[in-house]
Amino acid sequence: MLRVPQWPPTSELAQELRARAPASLLAAVDRSPVPVLLPGDPSWLARADLYVPEDPQPFGYAFAGALDERHLSIHASRFATLLPHIGHVRGDPVRSGFGSFSVNEGVRTASWIEHGVAYSVDLECFDHEAPTCDDAVLRELVAGLVYVGGAAAVGGAR
Secondary structure, three states: OEOOOOOOOHHHOOHHHHHHOOHHHHHHHOOOOOOEEEEOOHHHHOOEEEEOOOOOOOOEEEEEEEEOOEEEEEEEEOEOOOOOOOOOOOOEEEOOEEEEEEEEOOEEEEEEEEOOEEEEEEEEEOOOOOHHHOHHHHHHHHHOEEEEEOHHHHOOOO
């Protein structure tokens, strides 16, 4: 299902994080067709990249960042597949709504819909049993995501 993003007000832009973001990452943020959520901790941006397809109709973005022995990825898309057999499950609280948390081969994942966009965050650690790689850490990272912009936030197409 194609979703139309609902852009947060510019007053919600994390200006301080934008000011600390590398120029190449910020340029990609400003091309994103959906609201970009990034970790509020700028340490994640030091070894990070954000990809927005060069498509005439890009669908979203992909972020990859590394910190210590952890890897964080964020995927956002205007497309969401809602499975009929699980669509009625309310899920777990995620940010301002509900979504799901899972673990597959040591990779912890959170998925939810916010701003009319399907978001998914993966946390992968070199040591899956490390205290910096448990459910609580993933939930904290997801709760700490901040809005840093997108094409509509800088006057681009909506």
